Amino acid sequence: MGVFNKKFMKKAIGLSIINVAQGGGPFGAVIVKNGKIIAEGVNKVTKKNDPTAHAEITAIRDASKKLKTFDLKGCEIYTSCEPCPMCLSAIYWANISKIYFANTKKDAAKIGFRDDHIYRELAAALHKRKIPTKQALHEEALKAFELWEYKEDKVSY
C-alpha cells in the first residue's frame, strides 16, 4: 500500500472541475495501483442517464474491466468528495484497500446533493425509511440461496 500522494488527489480534483465545465456533476475519482493511476471516473449521471454513474462507480467499473477482475484488493481510490453510500459500498464490494477524499458529504449537501440524507436513510429502521419497503414470498426466494449453497463450482466474492 502506498502512502498519500498529492498528485493523485490533484488529478481527481482536476477531473471534478473539468466535469462541471463539461456539464456533469462536480465529482472526480482515480484508482491507483502500484503507484500508478489505472482508472479514472467522473460523474455522468445526467449526461448518460444513469443514476449509478457516480465518479467512483465509473472508476471502479473501468479499473475492474482493465484488470479483468472483480477484486481490486491493493488498489487505492482518490476521490474529490467523500463517497456517497452507494460508492462507499461499491468500494467495499471491490475490496479497495484505502480511500482518500477531499470534500465531505456535508459540503455536498450544501450544494444540493443528497449523500447525507441517504446515509441517514440507510441507518434508519426499514419501516421508518422514506421509500416504502415490504417483504414478500420469502420461502420461495430462499430456493435460490439453497441452490447457491449446494453448487460446487460457484465463483464466490
Added chain:
Amino acid sequence: MGVFNKKFMKKAIGLSIINVAQGGGPFGAVIVKNGKIIAEGVNKVTKKNDPTAHAEITAIRDASKKLKTFDLKGCEIYTSCEPCPMCLSAIYWANISKIYFANTKKDAAKIGFRDDHIYRELAAALHKRKIPTKQALHEEALKAFELWEYKEDKVSY
C-alpha cells in the same frame, strides 16, 4: 403506484434461480412501471468482472437507458433479496418509489455475502471503518463545488 403483485416477485425470484444455474450470484430484480416490467437484472459481478453489477444496479441502469432518464420516479423495484447498501442507495438516487424484497440481508450473510457487514461499516464512524480513510486537499476540492453553485445551466438531480 401499484399494489404488490405476486407475479413480479415470482419473476425476480425466477431470475435469481436461473442465474445460479448459469454461474452467477443468487439474485434477480425487475423494475415495474404502470403495471408492466420495464427492466430486469441479475447479478453479473463474477461473469462481467464488475463489482457493481448487482441485480438491482443492472436493472436500474437498464430501466434508465430504456426510459432515457436518470429519474425513475413512479417505478417500483421487485428484488429477490433485500438490497445491499450499494443497491439501496442507487434506488434512492434513482427516485424509485417502492421496494419489494424477498430474502433478507441476514439470509445473504448466512450464504457468505457481506451485505450486513457493509451496512454496519457505513453506520460506523469514519475512523472506525475497516478500510482506512483519510481526508486531504479540502480547500482545493471546494473549487469544483463553487463552480457548480455558480453554473446557471447545470442539470441537477
